[in-house]
Amino acid sequence: MPQTIVRPPGRRRVARGLPGGWGFYTRLAALSAFDAVVLPFVITLFRDQEYALAGAVGIALLLINFVVLVERAYPLRYLLPGLLFMGALVVYPAIYNIYVSFTNYGTGNILSMQQVIQQLEAQTYAPPGAPRFPYAVFETEQGERTLLLTAPDGRLLVTVGHRVVPLAHVSGPEAVGLPEDPGFRLDVTVDENGNVVRIGDARRLERREVLQRLSALQHLELDMDGTRLRLADANNFQALSPRYTYNRAENVLVDNATGVVYVPKDGFFTSPDGERLLPGFRTTVGLANYVRLLTNPAIAGPFLQVFVWTFVWAGMSVVLTFSLGLGLALVLNHPQFKLKGLYRSLLIIPYTIPGFVSALVWRGLFNTEFGQVNRVVQALFGTVIPWLQDPFWAKVALLIVNLWLGYPYMMIVCLGALQSISPELYEAAYCDGARPWQRFWHITLPLLMTSVAPLLVSSFAYNFNNFTVIYLVTRGRPPIAGAVTPAGATDILISYTYRLAFESGRGADYGLAAAVSLLIFFIVGTITWLNFRFTRAFEEVEHSA
């Protein structure tokens, strides 16, 4: 179709009589202010090693500058807001998802290697020859506690909070030499043998009383000018040293207690004997997630079941909803049939109720002991069905729910399509003596299919990922016996992904979940692409573009 395009008025001919330069300078000022906020943010992201995020924000910033500054990019000013959102929340996650599927990201491997090294280096241990500090405990009526430690050289030390400071003298009110508060005093009382019996209002505890407080004392970590002290046994505190030292040059972690060298391997610092230090860090693991999914029997078996059921579920849902929808449409479509409009309005009621509400309601109705469905079954057949406990019946229940949810859509679509079939065709068939079912098979169905088939394919793709119904009606249960991943008999791939990532009793496995979702993407992508090919949607795009 030829298009007449009138040149747009152009940016330079500003309508409202503003001086030409003004708008540009205002824009420039606003843009500078914006850049001044966002640019430091990008730098912060880089410094925190959030490279992907930093890159994404950086590109967005560049685009915004380009579009605002370059006159030629005027059309992009209309496009950019939407494109940025789509880029940030559809495209970026999709790409990041690919990356995650090649990593071991998940519970136990959440932190970066940097963070794990920091954590491990903060761990301490008490080397065998470390100095020991015998101690006494003092406590006020209110339970405020002060410790008196004796250094190996005989000096006395007291605790102020978590700090350990030397006690200058052991009689009378004494300055305790706090560096930041020289006037700080502790009133120390000594008995005739030279033993300290009171510090301030706190009384020295008997040994029996000390033993009762051991568990509290065990958690204390005292700080003596940077050296950390911990309870070593019932009678002594002991100085601690860092347990691990990271050697940057060789990229190894050395255990100072045992001398064992740990090498980063598969997301853990690992000793030559294969012992792993916790926590692990996230790292790329190549195809490990995909290999696990396809070869580890405890994962692959249940995965295959989930995989097959996903196809059965989506296929059966389409067939059932379409059959019922078409059937009702055919019944309603007869010109002499009365109350057609009223019936149609009533029959689409299930479609108007939000899906999550219907799913939760049906979950109740399918309750094996009290549910209304089983009451009907009981009345008709004298027995009850274990709807949500038995794998087979759980699947039947889901299909019934989805039939209820989906048939109105198919009915509406079919009613529309039936209207467009020319009556002459039927008349001709009637004259040729075709029986009703022949007319259906040879006229109605083929003609209907030309317009409805693409919708059936999108319905298949939609149900392929119909998380809401599966999760809210059965939660994917009952579980598959022997599965090490959270896989249920009614789980479809998307609910399986969700449970892997967010609901596994064994912790989240983002890497494996991402690998599964990538597989779903390829399946759904292929189906949609084929659908486009066959319905020539691409040509339509080409045409309307």
Add this chain to the structure above:
Amino acid sequence: MHERLSVWGHLWRHAVIWLALAFAFFPVVWVVSASFDGSNTLVQQQIVPIVPTLDNYKMLVQEPRYPFFTWMWNSLKVATVSSSLSVFLCALAAYAFSRFRFRGRRGGLFALILVQIFPQVLAMVSIYLLLLSIGRYIPALGLNTHAGLIMVYLGGAIGINTWLMKGYFDTIPRELEESAFIDGASRFATFTRIVLPLARPILVVVFILSFIGTYSEFILARVLLQSNEQLTLAVGMNLFIGDQYARRWGVFSAGALVASLPIVLIFMLMQRQLIAGLTQGGVKG
């Protein structure tokens, strides 16, 4: 074409429809009944409540651990804001695709379609991790925030809605805009004053469809929202009923009816426009 319907023909057709209606209304009848039933349980529920009462509806307001109306407000808010923004952003983009000729235009249109092949929920893991990272720097957009959730919904809806609108914009004659240009109106002014008012039917349909979709969305809200008072209805009601059908059936049913009300009303009022839109897109969860 069709033969005259015999009496039998009428009868069996009505019988089939009545069977279908029984199926369609089976859950509805039980839920309406339960919502007025004082016993508040699925066990031994009668189809006509023995003790009809409004207590279940009162409980919806009063139960502090399960703030039903806070959830409903959250759902309405998230759905309204994200649908409005979506309509605005998509209208801007659709206008550019419809009226400008620029390099990369064709590629951009294809990209929109291709992106739509990738359902956003598939990336839930990375969306979760993305919001986790964002939240470290901008807490207001992180996990457990409505702004974050709205952002996610907005991103997911751009592709298809832009296409729907672009198709409609193409049908609006350009002569009106041209005469506005001649009168000295700016590009943006013709867009807001002329094109948008003329495109109102499609703006309304896109708004309503995305409102319904967002209002009913479960999985992303479930993944991204955490604290009780932030939840949307879908997540909250799932939490509320859990496995407590024997103890909370009545209150849940009252909630289910109230929760469905806005969507059912929209459908009733806009049946004709929506049916046309649905056969093109089929967006509803």
